[in-house]
Amino acid sequence: MQLTNLTIQEASELLKTKKISSVELTKETLKRIHDVDKKVKSYVTVTDDLALKQAKQADERIAKGENITPLTGIPFAMKDCISTRDVKTTCSSKILENYVPQYNATVTNKLADAGAVLVGKTNMDEFGMGSSCENSAFFNTHNPWNLNHVPGGSSGGSAAAMSASLATFTIGEDTGGSVRMPAGFCNVTGIKPTYGRVSRYGLISLVSSFDCIGPMTRDAYDCATVLEAIAGHDEKDSTTYNSAVPNYTKNINKSVKGMKLGIPKEYFVAGMEAGVESSIQEAIRTYEKLGMEIHEVSLPTTQYGLPVYYLLLFAEASSNLARFDGTRFGLSKSENAKDVIDIYLQTRREGFGDEVKRRIMLGAYALSAGYYDAYYLKAQKVRTLLRRDFETAFSKVDILLAPTCPTTAFKLGEKTSDPLEMYLSDIYVVATNPAGVPAMALPCGFSNDMPVGMQLIGKHLDEQTIFQVGHAYQQVTDWHKQLPLI
C-alpha cells in the first residue's frame, strides 16, 4: 500500500484505527516530495519541520481521542497566495519572494484547527495571472502526465502536487478557472465554491469580487470533506454567507435518478479537441444511464464571458496590486530614490513580471477617463446578463455539465508568446466567476494520453448537488483513480 496514494477518507480511517500514524504518513509524503518534485516542481516551499510538528500533534490528538476531524493528521499543500504565519507566502512573485506573513488566513486557521498537516506551499502563475503556471517568477511546474506539458493555471502547483501524490489534498484558488482548469489538465477533482462560501481573509487578492478558495482532491467525496472544513461565515470577510455549512458528505450518496442535467449548447462549438468532445459525450451518456434527464440549455452570453472576465480582472487587479509599493513589506528598491514615487516605480518595475505589468496597465486603461463607460461599465452590464443566463438555465435544470477546456494540457512554451491566445484557453471556466455560481471539475477520460476534465456547474450555494452528482459519476467510473507514472 502506497500511503501517498490514499484518499483523505481512506487515510483518515487508517489514522483513526491507528493502523498508521500521521508522522508516518507525513514522512512518506515529504520523502516523495523530495524524490519526485525535482521533476514536477510543484512546490515553492516545503515545510518539513512544521509538518512533522503538526503531525505529532495530530497523533497526540488521535491517541487521546479528542476532537478528531476527518482531516486530523492529513498532509496537505496550500497555494502560495494564501497567508501562512511564519511560512513564506510569495504568490510566485519576486515582489513577495521573501515575504513572511505575520498572520494566518482564515482558511489556514481552519485547517490547522481541524488538525491537517501543512507540508508546503505550491507554485502558481504570479498573483494568479495565467493559465499554465508559466508566469511564476521562479520556475515552471510540469504536468505529471507528461513533463513537457503545462499543468494549467493558475493553481498549477496545487493541481500537479495532487496529481503526483505529493499531498493527500491541496488548496487552490479560483478567480476565473484557476482551480478547475488545472484540475482538468492534471486529472484531479477540484471545486470553485459559491462566491462568499469560503472566507477570503488572508488570501492575497487578485479580483476581490471573483476570488474563491477551493480544495483539490482525488475525488468528489474528499472535496466535500475539505470544503466542509473551510467554508463558513467569517466576520473578517463581510462577503461570506451567514447560512450554515451543510454536512456535504452525509447526503452525497443520494441517487441522482430523475434529476435534470443541462448541457449548455454554447460550450460545444468548433475548435474543441475531438478526444475532449467524445469524453464529454460519454460522460453525458453515463449520467443518462444513471437515470438523469438530459436537457439542452442555452447560455446565450457565453461568448462574451471572456472579455467580461478579463476586463473586470484587469480593473480590479490594477487597484488590488497597488498595495505592493515597496514601503511596508515585500521587495523594496530605493537606490538613489529622490522621493517615495521613485520607490514605487523601481520596486514595481523590478518586482512584477510581464503578465502582471500588462494586466495592471490594461486595468488602468479600462478605468481611465474616456474609456470607463466603453470598457469597465460595459463589462459590468454584460456581467448582469451572464448572471441572468445562469438564473434562466437553473429555472429549468438542476445542474449543468460542460468541459473545463477545449483541449487537453498544451506544451510548455506553446502559448507564452501570445497573451491573447493564452487567455482563450480559459473560455469555458471564466463565466462562472462573474456570476458567482459554484462549479467542480472532475476527470472524465483521456485524449492522446492526456487527461480530460469536465465541470459540473450548480446553483448559488448548491455545492451539495454538485458533490452528489460528481460522486454518482465516480461510483461508476474510474478516471479519477488513474494516476500518472512518475
Added chain:
Amino acid sequence: MTQTIDTKTIKHVANLVRLGISEEEAQKFSGQFSAIIDYFNMLNEVDTENVIPASDVANAENVLREDVVKPSMDREEFLKNAPQSERGYVKVPTVLGEE
C-alpha cells in the same frame, strides 16, 4: 474597429499604476494591447440598453457590527516586514514638499 494603443498611452498608464517601463517595453506592450483591446471591443455587439451594471456580488447586503476596540497586531511584529523603520514608524523618503 481597430484601435492602436501608442507608446505614449502606454507610458501614461504605466505612470498611473506607478510602474517604471523602458522604451522597448512600451513598444512591446503597445502591440499586445492593441490586439487585446481590439478583441474586447466585441462587447459592443451586446445590447445592454436598460441593463443595470452588476456592482456587487449575489449576497451583497450591508454588514454592520458594534465598533468594539480589540487588540491589533503588535507594532514590533508589524514592522518586521517593513524595509525601513524608525522609532516605531515605517520610514520612506520625503512625500510632501521640500526636504
